[in-house]
Amino acid sequence: MQKRLSIQSCLGAFLWIMIMIIFSIELIESLLAFSFLILVPFALKITSSGLENEFIYKLFQVTILLQVPAALLGSISLVMAPGVLSGVFAIGWLAYTVLLGIYGVSRLIYRGLSPLEETMIDGAFIYTILGGGWLVLHRFAVEGLPFPSVIVLLTAIHFHYSAFILPIFTGLLGRYFYRNDIKLRGLTFIMISVLAGPMIVAAGITFGGFAEFLSVVFYVGVLYWLSVITIWYMLKGKGSRLGRFCVGVSSICLVGTMTLSFLYSYGITFGPFLLTIPDMALFHGVGNAFGYAFVGIIGWFMLNVKPRDQYYSIPISRMRERRLDPSFVKGDSYVTCLIDSIEEFKSDEFDPLLVHPSIQRFYEDTTKFRLVATTTWHCGFRMLSKLYHKITGDIGQLHLQPYLKDEQEQEMTGTIHAIKQELDGRVKPRVWWRQDKETDKTIFFAIYSHHDHQDKRYMNIALPLPKSVMTGILRVENDEDNGLILTSKKTTNYCGHAGIYLTIKKVTSRLPMEESFHIQVSSEGKLTAKHDLTFFGFRCLTINYKIFPMKNN
Template identity: 35%
Template sequence: MTWNKWLPFSIILFLVAVIFGQGPLYLLMLTVAQVVYVPLTLQMIKKKNDWFTRFYTYFSIPAYVSVVLLHITEPSSWDAFLAAIYLLFTLIVAFYGMNRFLTRGFIRFEEFSIDIALVFLSIGGMWYFTHITNIDTGFSPIITWLTAVHFHYAAFLLPVFNGLLGRIYKPKLYSFAACILIISLILLAIGITFSVWIEWISVVFYMIGIYMMIFYTCRAPFTRRLQKMFIVLSFGSLGVTILFSFLYAFGRLTNFISIGIPFMLQTHGFLNCVVFALFGLIGWLISVPTENTTTWTFPISEIRGSIIIGEKVLSKIQCDSKPHKGLVDDMNIYEPHINTSTLSPMIRDFYENTMDYRLFAEVQWKGWFKPFAYLYRLISSVVQQINLPLSKKRIEMTGDVLKIKEELDSRKSPRAWVRKIHEKVTFIAIYSWHKTNDRTYMNIALPLPWSSMIGILEVNQMGHVLHLSSKKSEANSDAGIYLVWNNRILALPIEETFYVKEREDGTLYAKHQMWIFSVPFLKIKYAIYHRDFKNGEQ
């Protein structure tokens, strides 16, 4: 087992709480989580020599000692101060979770599950502070305390255990199962506050996610048999306790089955506290899976915007640029993944002589996304970037291609494609390319306020059709959609594809599709005509 220097300290604190504790024994369920499970779990997550590790002792020891003091002393005027120390500790942990996320983005869901667990712990700290200070939340004291317990076990330990599992075994539906569990936690909080129906539905989703994770722990390739036994037993206990939660929620919904809080404390609480948490923690301490790190080395544009992107960025780049004919000088740079001798000559000509063509677009927002599109439109119309119309009506996009100096952008052969609708800037995309190993990627930057969105697209040929995609075709691919902010590169949960083909009438047809969290939200159809084509407006 990986030795943990905090283990003796945690055990001593817990024994003090057991021997000198005030109040019912069940209160120890939260105390053991705070002074044993939380510190040992954080030891598995921390990285050597980062700021959290360097200063951890200074803000963690006062927090753990405060929890024990609150448990072994009678209520006093110092309680709020001691509870605030623990709350501050959980807020620092949450900040660490956000900092972890901002160094990576959504690229690895197993690490995002750990990030969100660190953030959720602060919510547990808030409910603990509320319980200690007797703030009136509209709930009984026991429900307030149970909510703090919930956010220390289900919202902290479980997502961390899920993340550790994902480090060693990540099947196709792993992210789906982990996402269900995270969403269920949020739905459960909403349901308890507003609706018994939502509470019951959240428990149903929770059951689906838990049983999927139980199946994955049985399939995971653990290197040590003892570790697998402990972890399977830990996750397996959730398969039992979630049944009690289901019956409890169903009873609140129908009044048909009556399961009270005392019964839940004796069964659900005991199994979660001992079997799930203790056995699970021992199991992961036997061998802590290492984090799968990702380092991006592809070039990024140095051009950033302010609040107004359109005209201001345009005026900036026009000072150091000149008109150019196409987005790419030579499509041969994308070989061998395309073959310019078999690719449609018109597609090649469009990219090399873009200004010889007219572009007509039909923007189609998905129905579920339209409310967000309306809100986004209020912002984009001011920012003048990615300012797409809400209507499906076919509309012409005009504009220019500008050749930008490499020292201004820092990438190879940058070309700014400025598109307008009714002479108003719709968006500015700066095209370039880079090569990693044996593949050349299309590298597109869209300046945003003090940041930039980067689209790294794989360029492939399917027959005579050109296919551009941010979806990775292999594990080490650069492809993806990223946000560059303050020298950080964040992978976004957005994907896009382009299909460009030549039609029989001598025109081009292109389809641009986008997904967020793998759910489609936007499709744009383009009709592209050479300026010599007489029926171009039809």
């Protein structure tokens, strides 16, 4: 696919030159066609590393296959006079930008909002939808808009350059800084401002007058700051010299084009007009397209910066059943443990020898222990707990006690069964079926497995739901004593797979939830565990477990 994108970029360059030779096309329209035919395939190429997830990769493949036909439709619409036929061709490009937007959203919901440099890239693809929409409005020559036709066209080009190329380059700079261990104060502010900048400027233009000038001043100031740090670190950084040179030249061009934006906005607000729209198209537009975007894309292509981690390669269970069926259990399916050995999770960050022997026995001989749980719902979630209790009771999964003023203990019974690996799709899957001892109702039906990533083994726990599955990917850690922590919380550098995910069919999204399970041995030798769950950073519930050996153990 990478080779195909290179070929498509070269083909796009050839087609763009042919369009310029054959047709009498205006400057602004030619810059839009340049983006369709050349910049978009290059942008897909330099940002596409690490797309291991089946759904996202297939979506990526479709965007590649449709890029040239869609770019041709958009370009044909630009060589025609505005009207119905031109608008119909432009719809082809709009449909493609919707596909790019879905691609960006899919990356975002699978990975979550961090790391921020990847969100910049996601946002760039999502923004193209607005560019496609404004293009259609212009090519249909829609009347009654509060802007003249040329402003509508310039807005379309704005969302194909400032809102597309700028966030991508800023995201790639974030990757470069991470890969070269560069920590820069203010980078987060710059990234958020670059991503929000197009909408801030759009809001300023809507209000007009001094508000427009202030929005431009803010945006230009941020881009000056971005350009200076880019030039500085390209001068002293690592990687291809020619690549760094191109990125540095690109940033110098950005300083020039942003200065023109400031002068144009100043003239509109305070007068006299220092630059006209044709002047801006010639100097600002050409400078952005060739000096900033094209030279920058060549530079980042040569630097070839990879994302900090492979975020899209998490094994997801295929199981959707919440009952034990002879067709999917494995032979004599009864097993006694959740994991074969805690030693399997040894890594640079986890030493199993530091874990108390009683905790090791619990995980390696689980059925010889019984659990008594007390569920505590925290303020803000208590009113919802009764509805939650009813729904989860109906589906037979995650069926926790509702909020009670006088909290009650709930003893759980359970069995562990091996699942056929070919049905689940993960390594050594085994289901821990926990029930309420008094009512026999299912509380949890969790299928345990594990997977390895970056020299680290994660617990991979699937909770089948109706036509979907929730997956908890838990990192294994030591605590300060001799206890054990299982957590889905992200690391400080946002690497790793830990998180809670929901998969509907083949579409996986990261949920705004985190859980941690802390099991320890008290000074009296008693085994206890605390299971905390947060939603959007707010604690919603805590389950405290008392863990007892069976009497015959």
